[in-house]
């Protein structure tokens with residue numbers, strides 16, 4: 001799948017998901033089987049926007065290349081796609097389907113990546129609505145490529161990447177040859193605010209709509225529920241921390 | 256039914272390992288553990304107490320490359336004809352479980368917080384902890400990765416046998432240049448007690464009072480996002496919607512306003528204590544115990560009270 005037409009040109013695919021604005025009211029309809037989208041503002045999933053997209057743009061700006069964003073979604077998701085284009089991606093692909101689970105989404109993206117050849121595929125750490133952290137690893141396995149998960153730094157040296165990533169209880173610096181799949185976490189880049197020129201340019205950037213391939217649905221969300229309401233907060237006198245400790249021990253039983 | 260549980264034993268066995276085996280046992284059927292590396296067989300045998308009937312260990316594979324580890328776990332799943340593979344939902348699982356899902360064509364449930372309910376669905380956090388989802392796996396094979404601190408490990412049996420296993424890890428495409436592991440710190444996602452502070456602490460030089468309380472309690476430390484952004488605290492301490500999501504037994508928050516994005520990462524905590532000068536701080540609405548007061552006075556007092564409590568034999 002590597003393109004490497006020349007070494008100063010990287011083809012980067014950035015996977016974008018929409019996510020409800022972080023202040024959205026979370027509620028469900030249809031007997032608690034569907035997220036209530038009423039009044040919900042969708043944004044580009046922050047990890048995809050702040051970290052993977054911006055790092056892809058920085059790589060392109062320093063060594064040259066092309067940044068394609070890809071999303072599996074319906075026509076209503078095009079506003080979110082335009083926002084990512086306004087930040088600076090060159091072109092966009094929308095796989096025309098409702099992304100029912102991570103496996104479905106990953107297989108669609110892997111199929112597109114296989115046919116079109118990319119040096120680097122980036123995803124965000126996770127989405128802020130389903131928090132699965134699944135898509136990146138699934139794409140990597142489907143393409144039989146190495147996957148660097150939760151990278152906080154990514155540098156390109158010719159045809160290899162040097163990355164810093166979180167591991168259980170620490171950090172690791174690793175090196176991997178392209179092509180590769182990387183999921184991007186905090187530290188990778190700084191958020192960019194699109195400017196007027198970017199927003200105007202985004203309107204005319206190419207957006208290709210691709211038909212989905214057939215994929216088995218391995219999982220499905222059957223229903224949703226809300227956490228039980230908290231009982232009222234018990235106020236403790238700031239000069240009486242012995243009382244707080246006693247409550248934590250005797251009442252809450254957590255210490 | 257056969258259940259395979261992957262355990263990361265690189266740094267010995269932790270509570271999350273006992274939780275995962277207990278979970279596997281609760282699924283019903285025969286539980287086999289697969290692990291890799293150097294941990295001695297005597298230690299691994301203790302997983303039998305939590306319900307494993309056998310531990311397979313690939314001693315030839317010591318790395319942490321997710322592609323290799325996926326191959327090892329897949330061969331163990333094949334050998335044991337596992338219908339469900341269980342992980343503890345840590346950083347290794349986040350890299351390996353999705354790969355394994357594609358390799359085995361097994362539906363993956365990430366971050367399960369309970370055993371499957373009567374209708375077979377598995378409860379997970381969605382919308383960064385603001386709601387729960389019930390996930391059904393439609394495929395014959397399943398993978399479930401269990402969020403740490405979601406159930407209590409249960410000792411029901413005795414030590415089990417430990418067998419060498421060759422999972423044919425194959426080649427690694429990833430070269431590790433260096434590894435940094437801070438010694439002695441409690442990993443935040445696994446911590447049962449967490450002391451956290453925000454912008455109300457005014458500067459990194461003031462974190463001593465936060466660390467003192469954490470030390471007295473044996474707690475891990477965390478912080479709000481702005482505090483990590485300005486570099487007062489390391490990024491891995493940042494909790495919330497765009498940071499680490501945690502569910503400790505006790506979360507103590509000092510000088511944190513309780514913005515919705517912060518709450519999203521901590522509202523799975525069993526008990527929350529909030530210390531804030533502002534009686535209107537939104538965090539009080541989510542708290543179990545509230546202290547309206549100056550963190551600079553309250554934290555040292557609380558530390559003293561904890562020390563006194565511990566000294567009295569608790």
Ligand SMILES: Cc1cc2nc3c(=O)[nH]c(=O)nc-3n(C[C@H](O)[C@H](O)[C@H](O)COP(=O)(O)OP(=O)(O)OC[C@H]3O[C@@H](n4cnc5c(N)ncnc54)[C@H](O)[C@@H]3O)c2cc1C
Pocket residue numbers: 022046452453454455456478479480481482493494495496497498509510511512513514515516517520530531532533536548549550551
């Ligand atoms: C998309 C998005 C994602 C975000 N993700 C996260 C996230 O993951 N995690 C996160 O934490 N935030 C996140 N935020 C930021 C969040 O909205 C808040 O801005 C942030 O949590 C506030 O941090 P804070 O409470 O430390 O600071 P502030 O809001 O400044 O609050 C400081 C608090 O300290 C109190 N205080 C001041 N002095 C004292 C004192 N001496 N003693 C006691 N109390 C005192 C004040 O009354 C105040 O309540 C996100 C925002 C957005 C838009």
